[in-house]
Amino acid sequence: MIEIENLNVWFGEGPDRVDAVKNVSISVGEGESFGLVGESGSGKSTILRAAMGLAPTWSGRISIGGIDARSGDRRQFLKTVQMVFQDPYASLHPRYVIGEAIAEPMRINKIPDSEARTDRLLEAIGLTPAHRFRYPHELSGGQRQRVAVARALSLDPKVLLLDEPTSALDVSIQAEILNLLNRLKKELGLTFMIVSHDLAVVSYMCERLAVMAHGEIVEVMDRETLRSGEAKEQYTRDLIAASV
Ligand SMILES: Nc1ncnc2c1ncn2[C@@H]1O[C@H](COP(=O)(O)OP(=O)(O)OP(=O)(O)O)[C@@H](O)[C@H]1O
C-alpha cells in the first residue's frame, strides 16, 4: 500500500543544503501499521511529508495505493493518502466550526451529500451532530484531535500518515485516541504510518517500525523485537534503554 524506494529529500542548495532523508526504502502492506522512531531532526516528519507528495525536492520513488507520486493521477493520489498532525489546534482553522472543518475537503472535491457524511464521521469519532456548530476552542484537546481524524477521513483515504498524533494530549486521553484510530483502521481497512517518539505508542500500534538517525534508517524491526529489547544495532538498544 505504501512503497518508498531510495527516497532522498533535501532542503536548500549548495553549502546550505540539508540532506534530511537519505536513501530510505520502506514497504508497508495493506492494513499494516508501520512506525517511525528516532531522535529529533532525524527526518521522520520529512518522510511523511514526502509520502504526501509535499517535499519540495526529492528523488527516488513513492507510490501509495499503486499510484505513483510523480507520474500518477494527482487528484486520486491526494484522496488516497491523508495526514494527521501532532497539534490539532494548529491544523484546525479557528474560525471554522467543526462541521465546516470536516466538510471542507469534500466540498473542494465536489463530493455529494457532504452534510450527511459529516454527521456520520462525527458519529464515527464519538461526537454528535450538535458538535457541527462548535468552534475548535470549544472542544477539549482530545475532541479536537478526533475532529482532525474525521477531517482526514472525509475523502475516504486508504492511508493515514500520523505525525505524533497523541503527544500534544494528556496521558489520560492518549489511549482513547489510539483506540479510536485502531477501531477506525479495522472498520475502514486503513493502512497507517505513525511517527512517535514514544516507543510504548509504537509498540502498541505498530507491527513493524524503522529506527531513524541523521536521515537514514538504522534498523527495521518487528514489534516483538522492540518489546524484547534485543535489537540488532547498538543505537537501537540505547534508544530502547533510554525510553524505559
Ligand atoms: N522546510 C525545511 N527547510 C529546511 N530544513 C528543514 C525543513 N524541514 C525540515 N528540515 C530539516 O530536515 C531535518 C529533518 O527534519 P524533520 O522535521 O523531518 O525531523 P523529525 O525527525 O520529524 O524531528 P522531530 O522529532 O523533532 O519532529 C532537520 O535537520 C530539519 O532541520
Ligand SMILES: [Mg+2]
Ligand atoms: Mg517531526
